[in-house]
Amino acid sequence: MTLSEANQDYLKAIYKLRAHGTVTTQALAERLKVAPPSATAMIKKLAALQLVTHTPYYGVQLTPTGEKIALEIIRHHRLVETYLTEVLGLGWDQAHIEAERWEHILSEEVEARMDAALGSPTRDPHGAAIPTLDGEIAVDSWTRLSDASGGENLIVRRVSDEDTELLGHLREIGLVPGARVAVRRAVGAEGTLHLEIEGTAQVFGIAPARFVYVETLSDP
Amino acid sequence: MTLSEANQDYLKAIYKLRAHGTVTTQALAERLKVAPPSATAMIKKLAALQLVTHTPYYGVQLTPTGEKIALEIIRHHRLVETYLTEVLGLGWDQAHIEAERWEHILSEEVEARMDAALGSPTRDPHGAAIPTLDGEIAVDSWTRLSDASGGENLIVRRVSDEDTELLGHLREIGLVPGARVAVRRAVGAEGTLHLEIEGTAQVFGIAPARFVYVETLSDP
DNA sequence: TTCAAATGTTAGACTTAGCTAAAATTCCTC
DNA sequence: GAGGAATTTTAGCTAAGTCTAACATTTGAA
Known part of the structure; x- marks a missing residue:
């Protein structure tokens, strides 16, 4: 089919x-x-x-078949994204745009070669899990940065790649997987977050913070 | 457009x-x-x-515009073919099939990265010229192996990638760019060629020999 | 030089995937 | 629970690219 x-x-x-x-x-x-x-x-x-x-x-x-196919495409996408950034040195946003096209034409053969060249990565550059060949995917239990109440010490685990523009911005300010973040002060629904990203102070909107997934190192 | x-x-x-x-x-x-x-x-x-x-x-x-676009696509194709064989280690025939799809979705950005990674190659793995970014392409003046009369010493410069199956076969018997070939005996239109490819005797059909381009080192 | 074969074009239909406008259904508020 | 708002579906169109059948043109052989 x-x-x-x-x-x-x-x-x-x-x-x-x-x-x-x-x-x-x-x-x-x-x-x-x-x-x-x-x-x-x-x-x-x-x-x-x-x-x-x-x-x-x-x-x-x-259906289970539909899900399996969806996961294949997502595997292609994330593997290509990883390849384009790690091997060819593209930026995140550029890599994401490219992967949207590549995911449809990637053969199993090239997929396997890229996978091998990258050492069978389990995460793409934004921290999203790469499904395995047989359609398994890790389930993440991280929370959203937007849910921070203030005072936590966090580590960024994943940023969503859904908003291409945002992706570029997140990278610029250092909100990338592995980055350590302290939440100085959190304001309500329409407000802002006062962050310290790897030691640098930043004011960040709640809205984009919904796209940043974090692991909590220490609660307030 | x-x-x-x-x-x-x-x-x-x-x-x-x-x-x-x-x-x-x-x-x-x-x-x-x-x-x-x-x-x-x-x-x-x-x-x-x-x-x-x-x-x-x-x-x-x-038209000149049409030709320029055709050359862009051919550049994409040959660059991808080269990348897939040289960097990802695919076979010629496989690389050709892949490139048929990739040529349409390759961005200028990725094209440039692949070109750089390969050191701006001027020939693809079969010896075909890779057009430049501004649409220039080298003109080859090689002859066809099928036109050999017998007795020549030749060097293979290019094999046509038009017949995917043939491509695989040519590679197996060593008829690849750079290979030295001596033509022992040539027979008429419907006949065969008796070759010595890098020292190994081979009988080869005239028909497929039309797809092999050679440079003459010494005439009979 | 004529006429049949080969080649090329036109006509009309199908498939995929999109659209707008209108009808059907569900949701939500009072 | 009635009625308007929101959502979803149906109906009917469009565009790209393909096809077959039929018609037009060119070529080539007697």
């Missing part, structure tokens, strides 16, 4: 949106930047291929 | 078929494995984009 790029993009998007098991048409349409009817149409096709189950008006869910 | 993969494939095919300046619909259709009407339709689109000129019933020709 050969799936079109569009098919693959939808499966990947459903996978990434599937926090509560089921994904709405609108969420899918937004993420893929298509109109809702386009998403409905594709959902039907994927359902016919048994890659998703669809309850009209109530959302879509990946 | 962003061209579709199909557009790019046609431009590349026209470039490769353009030995006598003009390319027939049939030749194009055959090379791309599509029906002739499909080729006609695409020719019209490319003509509307000013990438080719079309004289109905008399063939198609690249």
Whole structure:
């Protein structure tokens, strides 16, 4: 079975949106930047291929086969991202954009070579887990930087690659996997965070902090 | 102007078929494995984009812009082919198949990185010239192994990558760029060539020998 | 030089994946 | 629980690129 790029993009998007098991048409349409009817149409096709189950008006869910395929694509994406940054020296944001295209055309053979060249990495440059060849993926239990209450000592474990622009910014200010962060002061829902990143003071918005996952070293 | 993969494939095919300046619909259709009407339709689109000129019933020709784009794609292809064999260790035939897909999605940025990693190569693994960034390409004046009359000492300069299967075979028997070949005996049109490749005797068909380009070291 | 074969083009249909407009359904508020 | 708002789906169109069948043109052989 050969799936079109569009098919693959939808499966990947459903996978990434599937926090509560089921994904709405609108969420899918937004993420893929298509109109809702386009998403409905594709959902039907994927359902016919048994890659998703669809309850009209109530959302879509990946079948085990669909999930496996989504994980393959994500593996490709993250492996390529890692390769492009580690071996060819591209920036994170550039690598992410490239990987969006490469993920669809990567053969098993080249995948294996890149994997070997990188020493079978388990994390991509932003700290996201790279699924294994047989579709296993590590489950992270980190918290979001936006949930910090103030006073914690944290270590950045992962930054989401969903917002390309943000990605570049995070890197600039040093909010990268492995960075140590102290939260000096946290302000409410619409507020800001006062951070010390590797010893440098920074004021950071709550909104982008939702995309930074951290491990807590010491609580306030 | 962003061209579709199909557009790019046609431009590349026209470039490769353009030995006598003009390319027939049939030749194009055959090379791309599509029906002739499909080729006609695409020719019209490319003509509307000013990438080719079309004289109905008399063939198609690249405009300077069309040729430049074709050369960009060929540069991508050959650079990728070189990268995949030299850096990732793929076989020639495998690399060629991969490059057919990669050539369409390679960004200028990654192209530049691969070029640098390889030390700006001028030839791909089969000996074909890699066009420069500004669309210059070396013109080869080598002869075909099939034209050998017997008694020559030759050096292989290039093997055509058009026939994927043949490519693998040529490599196995050592008919690769740089190989020294002595032609012991040549037989007529439908016949065979008796070769000595790097000292090893081989009988080789005239047909596949058309895909091997050689430089003559000494005439009979 | 004529006419059949080969080649090329036109006509019309199909598939994929997108769109807008309108209808159906669910959700939410009062 | 009724009704408007939000969401989802259906209906119908479009564009790219493919196909087959039919028509047009060129070529080549008698």
